[in-house]
Amino acid sequence: MVRTRATVRDLRKQNRSVLLTALFLDGPLSRQQLSASTGLSAATASTITGELLDEGLLVEAGSVESDGGRPRVLLRVNPAFGHVIGVDVGETGIKVELFDLAMTRLSTVDQPLGFVEPVAVSELIAAGVGEVLTATGVAASSVLGVGVGVPGTVERGTSAVVHAQTIGWDAVPLEKMIREAGVEPPLFVENGAKTQGQAEMWFGAGRGAGHAVIVLVGSGVGVAVVTDGVVHRGATSNAGEWGHTTIVYGGRRCRCGVRGCLEAYAGAEAMLARYREALRRNDPEADQQSALEALLSSRSAVARRVVDESVGYLGAGIANLVNLFNPERVVLGGWAGLALGARKLDEIVAATADHALRHPYGQVRIELGRTGPDAVAVGAATLPVAALLDSGADPRSARVSGF
Incomplete structure (x- = not known):
């Protein structure tokens, strides 16, 4: 060496x-x-x-x-030194938010998304960036960078490439496509669970913890694993695909094509699908968030059974994380995770205790995320801030990819 x-x-x-x-x-x-x-x-x-x-x-x-x-x-x-933009590419919509350097939110644009097609996503991101700048009068030259949180994993190189098997993305050159759609400031592309993790570690329930697991439950399921204050990425940045660990051998078919994944039981899309199957309906919901709220609020025996089973699967999945990584803190986030946790956190904690080893479980605290349902966008906006802090210099002076 x-x-x-x-x-x-x-x-x-x-x-x-x-x-x-x-x-x-x-x-x-x-x-x-x-x-x-x-x-x-x-x-x-x-x-x-x-x-x-x-x-x-x-x-x-x-x-x-x-x-x-x-x-x-x-x-x-200095809050006025520059601005940052965070983008959350979800499976049902795209959120674009503009912040100053005190992380004060200045403008937000929500754009519904019918089909997660890469060209359409790139164009919506560019349009959203233009809208938040126009709404505030902020010049593009003032933006230190645009962070983008995406489903799937991000391959780093001269330009970020996204692999998201569950939505049909295979080696999508997303950074290049966003640039071609007209976004000028430096771009930082990262997995959405990891950007949520950074938001919670910097500003939320993970703050002060050296070893933490930040769980994202939305349409799908993901996680950011933090060890000694550093996000664990693995050999090719694929670490954190917790939603595609097997929870039921030979179980339900997951969107990734494999059977028995945790996501096929605990993700919002899967919860709603199981509820429809129980009711013998086959009409998927146009608005997952409203449909999940209705499911969680329902007093019907069928709804309660589906929710209770989902709580059990989620708790068992969290227990696996506790046994594998021995965190001091587990933070439950994501729009579906927050909705479920607001009503069922005690039951999720109990299910975790039932499936975890006693000693690592005794060292962990499980709590709800504090950065809200837009944590992915907030965390994405911190990516150019992290570049500023890491280098001690303005990221606009060197266009860099990744985080």
């Missing part, structure tokens, strides 16, 4: 990254607080914050009293 010595430039980049990250996630902070929390010397913290203030990346945010002497000036990341 060849070891390379860190250069002064490398060290400066690392120090800028450390300070920006501390200020973004925990600010506003004084220079003294920054030095204490990052381990950098007071002189280094002062020099770098001076640079970042001159560049407009930081601004002063008031002051606090010190233990004698002058008050200490507080610093924060």
Whole structure:
């Protein structure tokens, strides 16, 4: 193994990254607080914050009293330095949201989607980006990047390629297609469960946990596994396809083509299909979210049976995650996960306890996500922010793919 010595430039980049990250996630902070929390010397913290203030990346945010002497000036990341856009590509619609650098939501566009066809998706993303910019008067040149959360896995290279077997996407060059549809800012494409995971780790129920599992239950099922604060991706970024682990040998046919997947029992589409089958209906719902709410609210014996079975399957699936990864926290999110968890969290926790090993189960806390049903879009918007924090520099200066 060849070891390379860190250069002064490398060290400066690392120090800028450390300070920006501390200020973004925990600010506003004084220079003294920054030095204490990052381990950098007071002189280094002062020099770098001076640079970042001159560049407009930081601004002063008031002051606090010190233990004698002058008050200490507080610093924060400048909300007006730029903007970020997050896109949630769902199976029934696309959500596009615009934020400033304080992650204040400035505009949202929801676009229904009848069929998840790549060209149509790319064009709707471009249209949504144009709409949120027009609605706010924000110039495209102010956008640090557009993050896109997608179903399936993302293959990284010179341009992001998406593999989503359940919706018929095979090596779709989505980043290239979005660019060709007219989106100019840097693009960051990532699996939607992983973008939700980042939102919950930065701002929600996962904050402060080093080992966490962030569960997404929507039309389908996915997960982000965080170990030592880092999302586990696997050899080719396919890690996290929890929905396609087998829960029933030889069971129901899943959308992926295999039998017995967890998604075929716990995903919203599968729950509604099982309910229709029980009622001997074959007319699929036009609006899954409204249909799931009606199912969860129904007092009929058939509806209760389908929901209770789904709770059991979901709890067993979470128990598998507890046994495999030994997390300190499991966060249940996704629009269907939040709807189900709001009514049945105690039962989901009990089903998890019934199927998990006692010791790892005793170390875990299971709770609902806190970033809401648009967590995928929020997390997608953090992808260009992460590039800013990691590099200590504006991502507009180097068009990069991925996260």
